[in-house]
Amino acid sequence: METSFALTGKGYVLIAADTTAARSIVKMKVDEDKIKALGPHLLMAYSGEPGDTVQFAEYVERNIRLYQIRNTYSLRPSAAASWVRRSLAESIRSRHPYSVNLLLGGYDVASHDPHLYWIDYLGTIAEVPFAAHGYGSYFALSLLDRYHKPDASLEEGVETLKRCIAEVAKRLVVSPGTYKVKVVDKDGVREIEI
């Protein structure tokens, strides 16, 4: 089942999401990218109702890009997260709400620090040092609680992430096979192999 993790470290945010696209009990695809780069220093992992996820992620992506075109600079991670939260809070009060959960990580180029936001389909937001969505979160959060260090290097962060992925693979009945991992830091957004 769908799982995503994220954690902050010294000057970066790491985000991982599984790559399966499932319909009912069938795996339709195993190389789906569920992490979008919303800007030069902003990443968003999305999960939830298939269809809603892509629709909402593209809506967010286009709006954040529009802000960047209009103002030349991008929204700061906190402002982007607040805007996304508000969109979901308005959505849940509409006739057809989006059912999408998000992890939003970014590097604030104005204050030079990483930020991670846990957002769910109800419009809840929490700024956290590490976060997870989906069934994997039941296994990963305890590990992240034990091993997360706010000033860990990227290598240490990746090691912690690997622990989470291994644990989910070992214990979860319906564990996803592969993950995509992206990192955002002062140099921008990039994908890393694990």
Add this chain to the structure above:
Amino acid sequence: MARRYDSRTTIFSPEGRLYQIEYAMEAISHAGTVLGVLAKDGVVLAAEKKVTGKLLDLSSSKEGGYGGSGEKIFLLNSNVIGGVAGLTADANSLVNYCRSAAQKHLLTYNEDIPVELLAQRLCDLKQGYTQYGGLRPFGVSILYAGYDAHYNFQLYHSDPSGNYSGWKATCIGANSGTAQSLLKQEYKDDITVKDAVGLVLRTMSKTMDSTTLGSEKLEFAVLTLDPETGAPRAKIYRPHEIDALLLSEGLTKKDEDKDAEMKST
């Protein structure tokens, strides 16, 4: 025939001019002077009050509010101070619009509105009034002194046409040309707030019509960063604080100096 292109804002004259806009700008050049100087660690605004008199009730500016008499200098948001020149009634309406726009941004993004974005919001409104039929443009120029994390301290000016521009030091209202040339001579790029306060007050004292410089004719505000929290701190001076400042800058009432000279001779 000359009136053919004057009566409506929407019509270009054959020379390609919009007279109503030019008249609005003319109205501003008779208004009280507003002067702003951008320093490396803050922004300073000063304004000349036109509506004065012994019988005017100033109790609200002395006691209530956040400082200022409510005529020239306003707090637009916690990170932006506005100085207005022109029709006071128009200005009040625009100040109200600014505050709404700033709060709307805060509601949507949970951050203070970037200064340039606030100027843009207001200029969109002003520009609309130069185009849509039957309406008079706002007879107001505004100086925005603000801070945001993107560009730090900033000073913007907007005029009735909806144009806006960023400045290191500028002046609007009566005698703005004189003030600007004085500022051009004296401004230095690495000026501090402390020096900027002096520069602003000296320039104001040279450009204002009245011989006296005191709290009854002057409004004054400074935007700096709080040394502890790093958050922008807007301070609009109260009348007694302005008088104290003028005293400490050695720019207190000239009449008294003259009186002193008369007595000594």
